[in-house]
Amino acid sequence: MRKIILTTESGADLPEELVSKHNVQIVPMHVIMDGQDYLDGSLPVQDIYDYYDRTKKTPSTAATNAHEYEEFFKRIRLEYPDCVIVHIGYTSKASVSFQNAVNAVENMNDIHLIDALNVTGGLGAVVLYAVSLLEKEPDIQLDSFVQKIESIVPKSRLAFIPGKLNFLRAGGRVSNAAYLGGTLLNIKPLIELVEGKLVSTKKYRGKMSGVSEKMLQDYLKNYDINREQLYFIYSLGLDESIKQKLHQLAKDNNFKNIKWIQAGAMISTHAGPGGIGVAGLEV
Known part of the structure; x- marks a missing residue:
């Protein structure tokens, strides 16, 4: 063999x-970033956020x-x-x-x-x-x-909410009008993979603490996820209390193994600080 x-x-x-x-x-x-090419994994995620704070631009x-x-x-x-x-x-x-x-x-x-x-x-x-x-x-x-x-x-399901719309705007993924409207109304888009494409499937309104729980509830309602394993993906800056609430909610829904994964530099460039996502396999 x-x-x-x-x-x-x-x-x-x-x-x-x-x-x-x-x-x-x-x-x-x-x-x-700054004209220099970094291999993903060699660049601390915090450097990306510091770069944005300094320039109001996201790396490519x-x-x-x-x-x-x-x-x-x-x-x-x-x-x-x-x-x-x-x-x-x-x-x-x-x-x-x-x-x-x-x-x-x-x-x-x-x-x-x-x-x-x-x-x-x-x-x-x-x-x-x-x-x-x-x-x-x-x-x-x-x-x-x-x-x-x-x-x-086709059974792998991912849903996530970017941490900040300004990262999506800086990266050219939302229009300025959509950014302004979303910011004023405290709207957070839900991004899912549909036939391999990143698609905004829903909009939530409110603070990330409440929105993240709604995201997980909707995710579990929409998909029959295998209870053996659930993955949470988060970008640096997510409040620890949100992680604790989601972890408990997953346990309450009978997930046996719950794994937390921090997004690396490449994904964090698009998600921004404080983003949250969930992934699992349908039965």
């Missing part, structure tokens, strides 16, 4: 302890390019000469990263690419599902392994 190596992008926001424990290989995306982000993918896969092959690589990628509907991976492997063998059609915790949920499959069935056949991952992709 050839060793299967799982790979994904830094935009999955997988915690370092899980990456190390399960030997998931991570290829970094990019954050560009960039996908992993084809050359970086090629070098990434070659490095894995050197370390694990007889391995098969299964790459679970950031949604192709919101980034060229997945297409760059496709281009990189044109002349490479035994690399299987799966478009997770998701980002951050939604992508991470698919990767960790693959991890659990390998743990439960270490001798699983490759075709069956890939098929099971692909079948779970």
Whole structure:
């Protein structure tokens, strides 16, 4: 049985302890700030917020390019000469990263690419599902392994509320009129992945403490999420009391394992400080 190596992008926001424990290989995306290109994971998130406070601009982000993918896969092959690589990628509907991976492997063998059609915790949920499959069935056949991952992709559900609309505005993702109206009325958009695309599906009004609970209640009402695992994704600056309330609400809804994941620099560039999201897999 050839060793299967799982790979994904830094935009999955997988915690370092899980990456190390399960030997998931991570290829970094990019954050560009002050004319300098930083690899996602090398830049403290607080630096992004400090940059915005100073300039009223958000950094830009960039996908992993084809050359970086090629070098990434070659490095894995050197370390694990007889391995098969299964790459679970950031949604192709919101980034060229997945297409760059496709281009990189044109002349490479035994690399299987799966478009997770998701980002951050939604992508991470698919990767960790693959991890659990390998743990439960270490001798699983490759075709069956890939098929099971692909079948779970449409069941991964992510919903999140950005921390501040000014980050969305600075990044060009909302109009100035929408920003002003949203700020004055204390409106917070709910962002979900719909067929791999980031879509605003609902608007909440009020403080994040109340809005975050409504988000979770709606999420659990709309999706039949497997109670084995729930992931909360938050950006730096979220009030600790909000985390405690959501954690308790998840426990009250019979979730056995609840994992908190802090968004990295790339995702935080779009979410802003104090954002909150939830991800899980439908049954």
